[in-house]
Amino acid sequence: MSYPTASATPQRVLYDFRSDTVTRPTPAMLAAMAAAEVGDDVWGDDYTVQALEAETAELTGFEAGLFLPSGTQSNLVALMTHCQRGDEYLVGQLAHCYRWEGGGAAVLGSIQPQPLEHAADGSLPLDQLEAAIKPDDPHFARTRLLALENTIGGKVLPPAYVADALALARRHGLATHLDGARLWNAAAALGVAPAEVARGFDSVSLCLSKGLGAPVGSVLVGRKDFLSQARRWRKMLGGGMRQAGLLAEAGRHALRHHLPRIGEDHVNARLLAEGLSRFAALTVAPVQTNMLFVSVDPAIAADFAVYLRQQGVLISGVAQQRWVTHLDVDAAAIAATLRLVEAFFDPAKR
CATH class of the missing domain: 3.40.640.10 (Type I PLP-dependent aspartate aminotransferase-like (Major domain))
Structure with missing residues (x-):
C-alpha cells in the first residue's frame, strides 16, 4: 500500500495534541x-x-x-x-x-x-x-x-x-x-x-x-x-x-x-487510544489519564507525521509519538482526527 508523502503546504492548525499546555483562555x-x-x-x-x-x-x-x-x-x-x-x-x-x-x-x-x-x-x-x-x-x-x-x-x-x-x-x-x-x-x-x-x-x-x-x-x-x-x-x-x-x-x-471537567480529557484520551489502536501500524500503550504514547511502524513514521501536520493535526514525536488531550480538543475533535488518520491508511477515504 502506498501512503501520502510530504508535498502540500501545511493547513492551519485544527487540533493540537502536542501538550495540554497549548490551551487558550476561554x-x-x-x-x-x-x-x-x-x-x-x-x-x-x-x-x-x-x-x-x-x-x-x-x-x-x-x-x-x-x-x-x-x-x-x-x-x-x-x-x-x-x-x-x-x-x-x-x-x-x-x-x-x-x-x-x-x-x-x-x-x-x-x-x-x-x-x-x-x-x-x-x-x-x-x-x-x-x-x-x-x-x-x-x-x-x-x-x-x-x-x-x-x-x-x-x-x-x-x-x-x-x-x-x-x-x-x-x-x-x-x-x-x-x-x-x-x-x-x-x-x-x-x-x-x-x-x-x-x-x-x-x-x-x-x-x-x-x-x-x-x-x-x-x-x-x-x-x-x-x-x-x-x-x-x-x-x-x-x-x-x-x-x-x-x-x-x-x-x-x-x-x-475547568477542574470539575478534567476527567473528560481522560475519556477522550481513551476514545483516541481505541481509535488509533485499530491500525496495525500503530501500537498504543495503555492509557491512564490524558496522555497517549504511540509507537509507529518505522516504515511509515515520517510520512505519517508529515501527513498529520499537513492536515492541521499537531503531535509530538515521529516514530515514538505523544498525544495529549485537553480542554481544547473535545470528543468531536477526536472523531475528526480519527477520520483523518483513517484516510492516511485507506486512500479511498480521502
Missing part, C-alpha cells in the same frame, strides 16, 4: 480576568493573588500557597527552600524537575540531584531510594529531600507506593516535595479529592496552565513558614509580579470551572 476566563481586582503583589496587596493562593491551599489541604509564573520556577523555589548549597535531592531520571528544567537546582541552587531509574509504573523503587541516601560523612553531599512527580508520563503513582515512599523519607529525616503539575489528573483518575493526592508531602507544586487551561502560572503550597522563605527565593529569581491578579483570576476561574 471567553469566560478572559471576561473574569478583565474584571479582576488587582493590587501590587510584590507589596503583598493584590487581593486576587491572595485569594488564589488561599483557595489552592485549602483545596489541597495545606496552610498556604504562593503564586509563581511557571511550574519550573515553582519547583526550583521549592528545592531551594528545602535544600542548602551542597545538599542533595533524590529524584527520578525522567522527573521534570531533573530532566526538563535546565538543571536549575544545580546551576542556581548549588543542589546536587541524585537521579534514579523509574519502575514501569513511574515509581522509584524503595530499595533504590533507601540505598541512595548518603551517610552523614563529609565525603558526601547531604541527602535532604525526596522529590516525586504525580502524574509522571501520564501515569498515576500508586497511592500505596506514595505512602511507603513518604514513610521512608520520614524515617531518614528527609523533606518531601511533589511536582504535582498534573496532580489534578491523578486525582480525577483515582476518583479522590486533590488533597488526598497531596497528603503527606511537605510541599506541592500545582500547575494552572496545563489541564486547567489557564494561560500562566503555578501555585506552590506548604506550611506558612516554608512559604515565607520561598517568597524570598521567588523574588530573587525574578518571580515577583505586580498586578498579577489578572493572571491569578484566570487560575481561580480554572479551579471553579
Whole structure:
C-alpha cells in the first residue's frame, strides 16, 4: 500500500495534541480576568493573588500557597527552600524537575540531584531510594529531600507506593516535595479529592496552565513558614509580579470551572487510544489519564507525521509519538482526527 508523502503546504492548525499546555483562555476566563481586582503583589496587596493562593491551599489541604509564573520556577523555589548549597535531592531520571528544567537546582541552587531509574509504573523503587541516601560523612553531599512527580508520563503513582515512599523519607529525616503539575489528573483518575493526592508531602507544586487551561502560572503550597522563605527565593529569581491578579483570576476561574471537567480529557484520551489502536501500524500503550504514547511502524513514521501536520493535526514525536488531550480538543475533535488518520491508511477515504 502506498501512503501520502510530504508535498502540500501545511493547513492551519485544527487540533493540537502536542501538550495540554497549548490551551487558550476561554471567553469566560478572559471576561473574569478583565474584571479582576488587582493590587501590587510584590507589596503583598493584590487581593486576587491572595485569594488564589488561599483557595489552592485549602483545596489541597495545606496552610498556604504562593503564586509563581511557571511550574519550573515553582519547583526550583521549592528545592531551594528545602535544600542548602551542597545538599542533595533524590529524584527520578525522567522527573521534570531533573530532566526538563535546565538543571536549575544545580546551576542556581548549588543542589546536587541524585537521579534514579523509574519502575514501569513511574515509581522509584524503595530499595533504590533507601540505598541512595548518603551517610552523614563529609565525603558526601547531604541527602535532604525526596522529590516525586504525580502524574509522571501520564501515569498515576500508586497511592500505596506514595505512602511507603513518604514513610521512608520520614524515617531518614528527609523533606518531601511533589511536582504535582498534573496532580489534578491523578486525582480525577483515582476518583479522590486533590488533597488526598497531596497528603503527606511537605510541599506541592500545582500547575494552572496545563489541564486547567489557564494561560500562566503555578501555585506552590506548604506550611506558612516554608512559604515565607520561598517568597524570598521567588523574588530573587525574578518571580515577583505586580498586578498579577489578572493572571491569578484566570487560575481561580480554572479551579471553579475547568477542574470539575478534567476527567473528560481522560475519556477522550481513551476514545483516541481505541481509535488509533485499530491500525496495525500503530501500537498504543495503555492509557491512564490524558496522555497517549504511540509507537509507529518505522516504515511509515515520517510520512505519517508529515501527513498529520499537513492536515492541521499537531503531535509530538515521529516514530515514538505523544498525544495529549485537553480542554481544547473535545470528543468531536477526536472523531475528526480519527477520520483523518483513517484516510492516511485507506486512500479511498480521502
